Amino acid sequence: MNNFNAQTIMPTKKMTKIRWFYIAFPLLLLFTVSMMDKANINILLANKPFLQDLGIDGNLVKGTLSSIFLVTYAFGQLAWGFIIDKIGAQRSGLIGISLWAFAMVLGGIADSISMILWSRALLGIGEGVLYPMALKLTSNWFPYNEQAKAQTTWYSGNAFGPVLGLPLIAIIASAYGWRESYFILAAISIVCLILFWIMARDNPAKHYAVNQTEFNYIQSNQKVEVTITGNKGSIKTVLISPLFWILTIVYSCFSIGYYGISTFLPSYLTEEKGIDFVNSAVINAGGFALAIVVQMVTGYFSDRFMKRAVFVGGAGALIIVFMLLSLFTTNSTVAAILSILLIGLLFMPAALTMTMLHRVASPEVMGSISGIFGCLSYLIAALGPMIVGIFSQMSGSYNGGFIAILCFIALSLFLSVFLVRKGF
Incomplete structure (x- = not known):
């Protein structure tokens, strides 16, 4: 940002809001499409033609398909974090999005489990660019008092x-075939690639539409009043901070919960609660619709009160309650409602935990730090689907797997209480 060229800035006095339309909006699109791409496998695992064509049988195999993505996703984030700090967020994003679009094409032409595994692995590498890129752009473009809303x-x-995506994938797979769902998602990813190339830039100083007033506003409000780790511009200083590792564990535990539960929830509703394939997708979609509302409300209030850990801990407690009630109800309607409430809460803790990461690392090292943070978190998160797969097979039902997952949510709840006491 020190290379700011005043000649590139529109001379109007009224502050532009480029950071919201040109940065937050394309990031929103990218995360939307990336989630459709990665969630494609979750709904297809309840699709009989897909399972029969590729010879997929057993929950352990299903869990592995999800976990292989998380492993490469983790290492992808680590590598992309350092690449982003070196070549910039926009250039890195263009490369990563291209990789994941190709991965979807590969999935569409797959004729074996091994090809699907390669598709999932490459998708993880490509999508690994997202979080380091988004956190870097958020650090560069948004003042601290707006970062929770931005994230x-x-x-x-x-x-x-x-x-x-879930209803769309279910409808396409039922009406046309599971391969077509891959190809359509690949095309949508390419459209997002073009939009990101046109709209985003690494920082306000490089953007063609930002004005001087907005640039000054961003610059003057990026300093945090309370410095948690001293020299936040040093990678080493951040990594030796206990708070960095506590945030990593909290995020990891919630990620285990999310991927462990979301991978098997459509199959769980279909097999154990007697809900048909398409309706299970609609229920999941309803939960994610609720999650949007929960995200925006908690983002607003956590910026207002600056108490992010309170919301994170509260979500953890409610997730445990809703999951246990869902497991032991015999009523399919009640199970559907509880599933919607559960999904609605599973997303929120992750975004606010990442927001707290800005208090321990500066924009200069945010790409590298978020890459390390994401790599460690998602390597641990990769255990989620496998834990559900193993424990559900051992116990003979999904209950065993989901209860094992709740132990990790309980740990995140305990650590959130510690973060509250530290002023987060």
């Missing part, structure tokens, strides 16, 4: 994606 805005794409 919950683009993070809501993770809920918009399933709302739009």
Whole structure:
């Protein structure tokens, strides 16, 4: 940002809001489409033609398909974090989006489990660019008092994606075939690639539409009053901070919960609650629609009261309650309602935990730090689907797997209480 060229700035006095339309909006689109791409496998795992064509049988195999994505997603974030700090967020994003669009094409032409595994692995590498890129752009473009609203805005794409994608994928797979769902998602990803190339820039100093007033506003409000880790511009200083590791564990536990539950929820509703294939997708979409509302409301109030950990801990407690009630109800309607409430809360803690990460790392190292943060978190999150798969097979029902997952949510709840006491 120090290379700011005043000649590129529109001389109007009224502040532009480029940061919201040109940065938050394309990020929202990217997260929406990326979630549709990654969630494609979740709904197809309840699609009999897909399972029969590829010879997929057993929950352990299903969990592996989800976990292989999370492993490459984790290492992708680590690599992309350092790449982004070196070549910039926009250029890195263009490369990553291209990779994941190709991965969807590969999935559409797959004729074996191994090809689907390769597709999922490449998708993880490509989509690994998203969080380091988004956090870097958020650090560069948004003052601290707007960062929760900004992050919950683009993070809501993770809920918009399933709302739009799950019914769409189910309808396309039922009417035309599962391969067509891959090809359509690949085309949508390419459209998003073009929009991101046109709209986004690494920082306000490089953008063609931002004016001097907005630039000054962003610059003057990026300093945080309370410095948590001293020299936040040093990677080493951040990594030796206990608070960084607590945030990593909290995020990891919620990620285990999200991926462990969301991977099997359509199959769980279909197999154990007697809800048909398309309706299970609609229920999941309803939960993600609720998640959008929850995200935006908590983003607004957490910026207003600056108490992000309170909302994170509260979500953890409610997730445990709703999951337990869902497991032990025999009424399919009640199970559907509880599933919607559960999904509505599963998303929110992650965005606010990432917002708290801005208090321990500066914009200069945010790409690298978020890459490390994401790599560690998603390597741990990769255990989620496998834990559900293993424990559900051992217990003979999904109950065993989901109860095992709740232990991690309980740990995140405990650590959230500690963060509240530290002023987060």
